[in-house]
Amino acid sequence: MDGVLVDSEPFWKESEIKYFNAVGVPLTIEMCDSTVGRRLQEVTRHWYEKYPWDLKKKPFAELENEIIDGVIELVKSTGKAAAGTEDILNFFLSKNLSLALASSSNYKIINSVLEKLNIGKYFKVIHSAEDEKFGKPDPAIYLSTAGMLGCNPEVCLAIEDSFNGLKAAKAAKMKTVVIPEPKFYSDTKFDIADVKISSLKDFSEEHFNKLNIIDANCSCRAIYSRY
Numbered sequence: 001m002d003g004v005l006v007d008s009e010p011f012w013k014e015s016e017i018k019y020f021n022a023v024g025v026p027l028t029i030e031m032c033d034s035t036v037g038r039r040l041q042e043v044t045r046h047w048y049e050k051y052p053w054d055l056k057k058k059p060f061a062e063l064e065n066e067i068i069d070g071v072i073e074l075v076k077s078t079g080k081a082a083a084g085t086e087d088i089l090n091f092f093l094s095k096n097l098s099l100a101l102a103s104s105s106n107y108k109i110i111n112s113v114l115e116k117l118n119i120g121k122y123f124k125v126i127h128s129a130e131d132e133k134f135g136k137p138d139p140a141i142y143l144s145t146a147g148m149l150g151c152n153p154e155v156c157l158a159i160e161d162s163f164n165g166l167k168a169a170k171a172a173k174m175k176t177v178v179i180p181e182p183k184f185y186s187d188t189k190f191d192i193a194d195v196k197i198s199s200l201k202d203f204s205e206e207h208f209n210k211l212n213i214i215d216a217n218c219s220c221r222a223i224y225s226r227y
Contacts, residue, residue: 127145142168
């Protein structure tokens with residue numbers, strides 16, 4: 001979702017920097033880049049290990065709620081669909097495919113994005129990593145989402161923007177399309193994806209045919225994700 005269907009990565013970075021700085025973590029955009037794709041609960045604990053703060057004054061849950069509310073405010077005020085979002089959703093539906101949204105964001109943020117963009121109707125399954133024991137790059141969210149769709153992960157296509165998310169999808173043995181942030185597009189680590197494009201609007205019939213993800217016993221499932 002984040003970074004694929006909505007350009008919300010800057011919202012996450014802005015909110016994280018604001019509230020982590022408030023507890024003494026010298027967070028920068030570059031530091032935020034290192035945790036893209038991970039669940040917020042994992043991010044707060046990651047930075048606490050490096051820059052511990054007084055948990056009596058600012059517990060994890062309180063800090064996480066502040067960050068989440070900050071992201072939601074930005075989604076509501078300036079959030080917009082990524083270029084090509086509606087076209088690609090309709091493209092996959094025209095292929096009689098079931099669509100799922102699998103996100104590291106919690107349901108509060110997922111619902112705010114779906115409402116803002118008015119795209120909830122496209123998805124058969126909506127699943128958050130907050131329901132999983134492990135977040136990305138662990139494949140748990142993708143394996144669970146495939147199960148909810150009633151198909152094997154091997155016939156799924158995951159569309160990602162982050163390396164942590166891409167690793168999760170590959171670990172689940174799914175076909176993958178990656179749309180890295182522009183500043184990371186030339187990074188060769190993203191070459192493990194089956195297809196790399198700069199925007200959803202660049203996805204073509206040729207890409208679809210190359211992926212060859214139709215299965216005789218299970219329709220192709222396209223799974224979109226945050227991170």
